[in-house]
Amino acid sequence: MPEIFVLAEHRQGQIRDITYEMLTKAREIAEKANLMLTAVILGKEVKEKAKTLAEYAKKVLVVEDAKLENFNSDAYQKVLVNLMKEYKPTLTLIGHTSYGIELAPRLAAALNMPLATDCIDLALEGDTLTVTRQMYGGKVNVNATLRKAESYMVTVRQAAFTTQKPVTPLNGEIIEKPSLLTEEITTKRFIQYILPPPGGVDITAAEKLVGIGRGIKDQSNIPLIEDFAKTIGAVLACSRPIVDKGWLPNDRQVGSSGKTVKPKLYIALGISGAFQHVLGMKNSDLIIAINKDPNAPIFSFSDYGVVEDLFKIIPSLKNKIYELKGQKA
Amino acid sequence: MDIVVCVKHVPETAEAELKIDASGKGIEKSGLVFYINEWDDYALEEAVRIKEKFGGTVTAITVGAEDSDSTLRKCLARGADKAIRLTDPKFAGSDGYATAKILYSVIKNLHYDLVLTGMQAGDDGYAMVGPILAEMLGIPHTTMAKKIELEAGVAKVNRELEGGLEEQLEIKLPALISVQTGINEPCYVSIMGIRKAMQKEINVMTLADTGLSEADMGETGSWLKIEKLYVPPAEKQTEFLKGTPDEVAAKVAEILKARGFI
Ligand SMILES: Cc1cc2nc3c(=O)[nH]c(=O)nc-3n(C[C@H](O)[C@H](O)[C@H](O)COP(=O)(O)OP(=O)(O)OC[C@H]3O[C@@H](n4cnc5c(N)ncnc54)[C@H](O)[C@@H]3O)c2cc1C
Ligand SMILES: Nc1ncnc2c1ncn2[C@@H]1O[C@H](COP(=O)(O)O)[C@@H](O)[C@H]1O
Numbered sequence: 001m002p003e004i005f006v007l008a009e010h011r012q013g014q015i016r017d018i019t020y021e022m023l024t025k026a027r028e029i030a031e032k033a034n035l036m037l038t039a040v041i042l043g044k045e046v047k048e049k050a051k052t053l054a055e056y057a058k059k060v061l062v063v064e065d066a067k068l069e070n071f072n073s074d075a076y077q078k079v080l081v082n083l084m085k086e087y088k089p090t091l092t093l094i095g096h097t098s099y100g101i102e103l104a105p106r107l108a109a110a111l112n113m114p115l116a117t118d119c120i121d122l123a124l125e126g127d128t129l130t131v132t133r134q135m136y137g138g139k140v141n142v143n144a145t146l147r148k149a150e151s152y153m154v155t156v157r158q159a160a161f162t163t164q165k166p167v168t169p170l171n172g173e174i175i176e177k178p179s180l181l182t183e184e185i186t187t188k189r190f191i192q193y194i195l196p197p198p199g200g201v202d203i204t205a206a207e208k209l210v211g212i213g214r215g216i217k218d219q220s221n222i223p224l225i226e227d228f229a230k231t232i233g234a235v236l237a238c239s240r241p242i243v244d245k246g247w248l249p250n251d252r253q254v255g256s257s258g259k260t261v262k263p264k265l266y267i268a269l270g271i272s273g274a275f276q277h278v279l280g281m282k283n284s285d286l287i288i289a290i291n292k293d294p295n296a297p298i299f300s301f302s303d304y305g306v307v308e309d310l311f312k313i314i315p316s317l318k319n320k321i322y323e324l325k326g327q328k329a
Numbered sequence: 330m331d332i333v334v335c336v337k338h339v340p341e342t343a344e345a346e347l348k349i350d351a352s353g354k355g356i357e358k359s360g361l362v363f364y365i366n367e368w369d370d371y372a373l374e375e376a377v378r379i380k381e382k383f384g385g386t387v388t389a390i391t392v393g394a395e396d397s398d399s400t401l402r403k404c405l406a407r408g409a410d411k412a413i414r415l416t417d418p419k420f421a422g423s424d425g426y427a428t429a430k431i432l433y434s435v436i437k438n439l440h441y442d443l444v445l446t447g448m449q450a451g452d453d454g455y456a457m458v459g460p461i462l463a464e465m466l467g468i469p470h471t472t473m474a475k476k477i478e479l480e481a482g483v484a485k486v487n488r489e490l491e492g493g494l495e496e497q498l499e500i501k502l503p504a505l506i507s508v509q510t511g512i513n514e515p516c517y518v519s520i521m522g523i524r525k526a527m528q529k530e531i532n533v534m535t536l537a538d539t540g541l542s543e544a545d546m547g548e549t550g551s552w553l554k555i556e557k558l559y560v561p562p563a564e565k566q567t568e569f570l571k572g573t574p575d576e577v578a579a580k581v582a583e584i585l586k587a588r589g590f591i
Pocket of ligand 2: 334335336337366368369372390391392393425428432445446447448449450451453454455456457458459
């Protein structure tokens with residue numbers, strides 16, 4: 001029976017959410033196209049983990065090897081090339097994560113297998129694979145088809161699919177496979193994890209956040225926004241470019257490579273709303289966005305939108321708030 | 330330390346109004362301002378800093394139309410020694426895979442200790458050209474680099490994971506590293522620098538110089554075929570507040586008050 005492979009992603013003993021998100025989508029595709037749903041897990045001691053995966057898959061391939069202790073795309077590629085040549089999965093799903101980005105394109109090239117990256121949706125009809133992905137920082141969606149092939153690979157964006165546990169566990173058969181790794185991988189070697197330096201401000205604990213993005217234009221404009229934030233007792237947060245420029249420390253960054261926040265109020269100022277940012281704040285209770293571009297993606301995630309130059313709104317808004325508080329500006 | 334940096338000339342779209350073109354498969358490019366892909370700006374800066382420390386050369390290379398010269402000039406002004414532009418009508422419609430093949434056809438003939446790319450291009454966002462190129466060149470690679478330290482024969486790289494976590498790796502040289510934003514602080518180029526760079530030559534190559542066949546590139550040589558572009562559907566019902574800035578500010582203040590934030 002032809003199959004779908006889902007590569008489980010795990011770190012330091014934890015299976016990562018993207019794995020279950022992919023297994024959920026893969027289950028739907030497998031049912032429609034009558035494919036075997038197979039989870040694949042590589043690691044040092046991962047048999048226990050395979051049991052959890054078996055609830056979500058009809059089959060689990062487990063490859064254990066001390067050389068697979070820490071993620072190493074070169075080691076993964078060697079193992080997966082063999083497995084994929086043996087099983088010839090019709091479709092392989094890998095997360096579009098720091099691991100998938102490192103692994104998938106090179107693996108696809110090595111196998112000469114068409115790959116679509118960072119997909120937010122996919123459908124297999126007959127032997128045609130159609131995907132949906134984004135371009136231009138999320139301003140445009142694209143439907144694309146992959147070049148006809150026996151096997152396809154797709155990397156899947158985080159949080160594109162919502163995990164749903166099967167109503168009854170699928171009790172997938174767990175099959176151990178040898179890694180066939182004979183030597184240590186010497187091209188690339190894991191050294192250590194580096195934790196973010198302890199931050200001074202915990203934006204995840206704040207009830208109200210004012211997030212600033214590249215639209216604030218210059219570091220010298222930050223005090224103006226800070227003043228405004230103070231009027232409502234909000235803490236200042238930001239998008240990644242503000243940290244990259246060194247305008248705010250990295251403990252203020254919201255998004256996939258920063259913090260995930262869920263305040264009661266998030267005011268986004270001059271933030272375009274790229275997916276990596278939105279991932280970190282879209283579950284805030286109330287979202288208000290001010291952006292001069294009516295087509296900024298941030299509006300799609302906001303309760304209230306203001307299409308205007310933020311520098312025309314903020315001073316006036318500050319005054320209005322003082323008025324409502326019965327204080328003088 | 331000879332370094333090749335792959336740079337792409339892309340439209341600035343964060344602030345621009347985008348229009349899907351008549352074919353429905355692309356955007357209207359006229360009126361857009363093009364510049365060096367944000368990630369490649371960091372890659373170039375990293376290359377120049379490494380060169381300053383260890384000596385050697387930096388070669389900037391791009392696959393793009395003639396107007397990509399402004400991006401290459403910027404690279405030359407910032408310290409690149411050589412620039413190569415690969416231009417051919419047949420390259421049009423190439424995805425990341427086909428682009429990697431084109432870059433490979435030229436880079437394989439250059440001397441390099443390090444190949445740097447951006448981790449992704451801001452327009453297509455494939456995040457694939459670097460690792461595919463590394464596979465073709467048969468050299469180790471790593472992606473999402475936030476720090477690169479060179480030691481004898483190896484690069485120690487801090488790569489970004491999520492939520493501020495990083496991992497440190499060691500890879501053998503020659504290698505390909507794709508860099509993430511924030512790895513350094515790109516310098517601004519002076520007008521003088523640009524002027525000086527105008528005198529440097531840009532080496533232009535076409536399909537004939539690549540040794541590839543037409544079938545390797547464009548849509549036929551690609552993995553992905555674009556069918557349709559469209560505006561993403563909104564996830565939330567957004568209420569847009571309209572009026573003069575003062576009126577809008579008053580409305581926002583009322584909402585904040587009604588919700589108990591004031
Ligand atoms: C692996 C990876 C991880 C990432 N992680 C994160 C992350 O954790 N967090 C994050 O934020 N990003 C992250 N990014 C970057 C992300 O893709 C975007 O590049 C970034 O979020 C854009 O920031 P921005 O919205 O501030 O800037 P831009 O996209 O440049 O948007 C600026 C916005 O300001 C508006 N504007 C300009 N002037 C004004 C004005 N006067 N008044 C009102 N509006 C104005 C513009 O219309 C535009 O919409 C990551 C990217 C990658 C590849
Ligand atoms: N047309 C191109 N010319 C030169 N380099 C490119 C081109 N397209 C992509 N790259 C390089 O590959 C990186 C990743 O691009 P992508 O895989 O398209 O997201 C970019 O940051 C560039 O360094």
